[in-house]
Amino acid sequence: MLTKKFDPLKKKIFQVLDHEGNIVDEKLVPKIDDETLLKMYKTMLLGRVADTKALQYQRQGRMLTYAPIKGQEAAQVAPVAALEKKDWMVPAFREMAGMMYKGASLEKLYLYWYGNEEGNHFDEELRILPISVPIASQVNHAAGVAYAAKYKGDKEVALVFVGDGGTSHGEFHEGLNFAAVTESPLVVVIQNNQWAISTPREAQTKAQNLASKAIGYGIPGILVDGNDPLAMYAAVKEARQNALDGQGPTLIEALTYRLGPHTTSDDPTIYRDDKELKHWEARDPIIRFKKYLIDKKLLTEEEDEKLQKEYNDYSNKTFKKVEKSGLVPLDDVFNYTYETLPKDLQKQLSDYKTYLESEGK
Amino acid sequence: MLTKKFDPLKKKIFQVLDHEGNIVDEKLVPKIDDETLLKMYKTMLLGRVADTKALQYQRQGRMLTYAPIKGQEAAQVAPVAALEKKDWMVPAFREMAGMMYKGASLEKLYLYWYGNEEGNHFDEELRILPISVPIASQVNHAAGVAYAAKYKGDKEVALVFVGDGGTSHGEFHEGLNFAAVTESPLVVVIQNNQWAISTPREAQTKAQNLASKAIGYGIPGILVDGNDPLAMYAAVKEARQNALDGQGPTLIEALTYRLGPHTTSDDPTIYRDDKELKHWEARDPIIRFKKYLIDKKLLTEEEDEKLQKEYNDYSNKTFKKVEKSGLVPLDDVFNYTYETLPKDLQKQLSDYKTYLESEGK
């Protein structure tokens, strides 16, 4: 058991690929077929490119507030890669690449950040819950999804993401506790990217690490190098199996870093220094994973460059399509309040239409 | 450090007096002067008697809903005894004996359970916060009180009580985390009386014990025999000193038992069996403490009997006085909504008075 071997109280960090992309210990390498390895890498890379582009669109005034994922690609893609199709993904809001691995289209995700609710309307069989803005509240949803999975006897788990900031929230506590005591099949990944907006990890909690919070719920916890896709994959795979075996949740702290701003409204130069950034840039999950795949002969530099171009074009094409979607129709902002529009809302809508007509709009 | 010696992860329970009232280990006995020892015992006994009487009054239809403390006297009196006068006490709602040690009069406490807000109006210098019904929410108040104490440089701590049920609540998590990260002088006592109404401790959390939740906040935790007044005193004394030394909060789990019903509206025979009750009756904190004091020649059986009678009479006298207090005057239910009654409320009040007059009332 990895969670036994890497006891968070002993501050051990589970790592398979070191910062340079070399295997730390062959015995720890999880079994992942080549196709999956490549899909993981490609999704991380697409995430990276699409993220860079989104920031550009925003700076050009074409995209709305956007929450970048740069630097966190491994921490979110690898966990999803360790899932089965029927498992549920419950995102926070900074999981664009993870959501894409689960099957969400870039178009939907861009649409969301473009300011359109349709961006949260994924295909039903993808089993992705919507982006959840109220911090940590999604942990309770995930606990409920997991409870229902167990209830129905379906061999499925829920994977939920939460940030380091989110671990301070009461919703985190209640959700983890609920899932633990009901032994629901839940895997919790904390993307500890060291910051909650301008608030550093140390200002969130005096706990020596976030994985050790697992003890309060009587569940296993593990501290993982979150920029190491192999370690993240292995940790989630084990947690998933435990969950299915009726052991309840596992708490996985992914040590990673937000290389970009909190959102496009944020200026991180105010609160963090360049040295820290440099330190983490050297630990970039993509560089590391690429090296591993090239060593493994699954990828060449040329293929990688081609992929980058491809994703660049794809992002551009996709965003242009999104831009064409324009405004949300009036009916849509009313129609999903209830299954059936109550009379009063019908009247509000029709009165408004009458007004618009009277104004010649 | 007791919290080092008694590591909750090793399931060690700190005990000084065993169930029979014998010293387990002389080295562990805290220094308490005789006067304090006697005051502790007397307050526990008064608590016990006043509690028994309150239940009777309620059964006679004279008292309203009341939350008994029977069996938990040591867990609440000893922590308060370990405080200084200027320290703050932040109760939950089941701390009648603890509040009396802090200086609250039985009259006030009866008045509260009699259904009168004046029962929460203690002398200012007693530094007792009001009874707090929304479970665990008081933990945040205590964190704030403690922060202010530190802010002002006053050498004072806050002591807060919470139940085993309360530890599942988000408010518990947020309050402990806030106090820990701000290194505020707070002492947290969980009265783990094994039940939250009809919900057993095991249904609250999968954590092996509640003291281990301390790890999630990076603070010391300790599991204490809550029916052992000497152990509780020692644990709180150490925690208090740590708090004043700038070490922040300590989490103390007092293992105790609610021998009575949850409240007078509750029927515990529905959900718990006689064997459990018997088990804990044998661990009654009062029997144990009395034996210790008699051995120490601080008390005799005769004096104890006299005290019981005295407290019986005192309870009766006090409650009769409370009963005479009658109903709350109309003005009082308006006057404390704001410092100054807003015009609108003045009007509501005067209109109502006019109505009452018109009805000849």
Add this chain to the structure above:
Amino acid sequence: MAVETILSAINKTLFEQMEKDDSIVVFGEDVGFEGGVFRATKGLQQKFGKKRSFDSPLAESAIIGGAIGMAVNGLKPVVEIQFSGFMFPGYNQIVTHAARYRNRTRGLHTVPMVIRMPYGGGIRALEHHSESLETLFASIPGLKVVIPSTPYDAKGLLTSAIQDPDPVIFMEPKRLYRAFKQELPDKEIKVQIGKAKTLKKGDDITVVAWGSLVREAEKAIKGLEDEGINVELIDLRTIQPYDKEAIAESVKKTGRLLVVHEAVKSFGPGAEIISMINEEAFLYLEAPPTRLTGFVITIPLPKGEHHFIITPEQIRSKIKELMAF
């Protein structure tokens, strides 16, 4: 047919619906083994097992947030908040999620669920056990809010709530829990959400009430006909979306409106109804539409609660005042 109180009707309905629909789960604090502090869920765990009826940890966000997740994944949670005054820690989940999931996902994920809670004063209880908080739910788009005042409506509305595709807040007037009995059919009955019930026809003044105050209003109007005042009494039953037509039609006939509620006056539910009447029946008004409500204070502890609780005499007095306008 069986004779039921509101409380036993709720219990029976839960049995009936759980029997019929495997996806229903019932949980909350003390809800499982002992069947809730009021025993509304008594026997469910014994009958349907711990999986379907259980004691949750003491954590309202987990109860409601957990229910949301369960609803997304195909269950139909019917959860209990022990007293409405303790819904606040779960309010974040109600407002920011339960009410919005359908809209947020444009219909992909919906959260059909019922949140039951006893509410209201007059039972001489501790702090936070007596509030009337319907405004805090009714003002949130995406929620439905229901309050029965009879065993029949309790059964019929709870059945409708459970079968509703949207989240329903089901507020139970605990003062009436065991106050009186009614004969109820043993089979499923439904009362449509959104429909008020006219309890008494009358031409002079419309009185709108819900929950326990319906019973007080009934007492209040007894004998008024002999004094020449013919009251039309409406039990609103659904607070949102509420039955504007029923009230407006009535007021068009009577020209007078009194709304009676225990919730505090300012920014309370009566304000909504009065504004609506201004919109729908302004020209019919013969007296100012008026509210008789809780004072804008914290509902007092038992020894002062009588100042707060609305009596039939007060209702009658207000009716006469309006008739004399």
Add this chain to the structure above:
Amino acid sequence: MAVETILSAINKTLFEQMEKDDSIVVFGEDVGFEGGVFRATKGLQQKFGKKRSFDSPLAESAIIGGAIGMAVNGLKPVVEIQFSGFMFPGYNQIVTHAARYRNRTRGLHTVPMVIRMPYGGGIRALEHHSESLETLFASIPGLKVVIPSTPYDAKGLLTSAIQDPDPVIFMEPKRLYRAFKQELPDKEIKVQIGKAKTLKKGDDITVVAWGSLVREAEKAIKGLEDEGINVELIDLRTIQPYDKEAIAESVKKTGRLLVVHEAVKSFGPGAEIISMINEEAFLYLEAPPTRLTGFVITIPLPKGEHHFIITPEQIRSKIKELMAF
């Protein structure tokens, strides 16, 4: 004198008051080092130290509950909730404690504190960043609720809020944060809580608004005098306890009332004002007192938000409709 926006006026006021009163502490998420996501608290930590201005953990119950404890123990907390849509996890503390401590302890413990929060739509933001939730505070006895619409009022009302003996919810119309400037005196100024401001005198119709809609209403009425419509425009400024006299006197003169707010219509703040007017000025009403409000829906994400945001044209059209009644 200095030229200030609402945002800079708030910042200046905090400096001024903290300088004057050692017991003031300012905290919340990101409030310390960077000075808040809108920079309303910028520079306070640098000037007054970490003890007096700091980043709290991400936990609204701890922020508000902690502030309550601090207030009891002699401090004067001025906390920030990052956006009003995130107040819900702290709402339990606001309603069950902040609003009730004075009453619960019969005046022994009071919790003078200010809870600041940006609110309202029209800034093309993510979900939960655009709500107008004043009803949820105004309907709670024991709270005061204040909304400025100018830099002057922001300064004056915040000063009064900080010096108030009771908890004050201070809602900041973020759409106006940097929208315009005003010259403000460098010394302390106070605007009385509970007093509305009549921005324009008029005889034909009373328009009541607050926050950013005051500015839209001003645009709406521009030129209406040439069309023979003389609007009296009232900036409510305090939502609870609100200035009934100002509104009632105005409506007694004009006979017509339009309340404009961004909060959703049902059970919203306009309902309260209209009910009050029915009570205070029924016989003066020449047209149904009316509300122009947010629809009863979740405020849409930016690409649909324009359907929700109230425009000057809509206000003008409603005014004319009422004048034609």
